[in-house]
Amino acid sequence: MRHYLKKLDKRILIGLGVVGAGVFYLKVLAPTFHIHIPCPFKHVTGFDCPGCGMTRLTLSLLEGDVYQAFRYNSLLFVLIPFFILYYTLLSKGKKKSSDYVLYGMLVMTIVFGVLRNTPMFSFLAPTTI
Structure with missing residues (x-):
């Protein structure tokens, strides 16, 4: 038990x-x-990647502006509950179920990346500064 606590403390x-960094x-x-x-992806292709807007999202969250953070990149807010589910399933030893959740998050990320670059779903693109 002690070894586990030391390892946990180190990770924290x-x-x-x-x-902090x-x-x-x-x-x-x-x-x-x-x-x-x-963003190298945007520089090369001209399209927004699924992670575009994450730095501005983080800055908005640090300033307490959750609404603007959501406008910069809503994907993070969708993935957080799935990540918690994935981690919970993994910690309970349900590898197969956790893998399904992980693959689902990957599919959501790819679909989000494609949709945010189409005119019909342009509201998913990060807002301008």
Whole structure:
């Protein structure tokens, strides 16, 4: 049991470190030095990838603006409950069921990426700054 707690503590510390580094980048480095993460997919194809708008979404969430965060990339809000379900099933040893959820999330991500680049579903594209 003790070994498990040490391993859990290490994962929590690493996660907090990654989150802290991300917040430092988004709130200090990016605005000060105008360093932004370009999307290679959009640069090459001209289309929005399923992750386009995630940096702006994160900044909006840090400022407490959930509505604008949703407008930047609604996919994250749809995937969070499925990710929780996936992790719960995986932790209970239900590998086959968790795999179905994982494949479902992959399909949702691909469909979202295609739809947000069609005129009929242009409301899924990230809003402009």
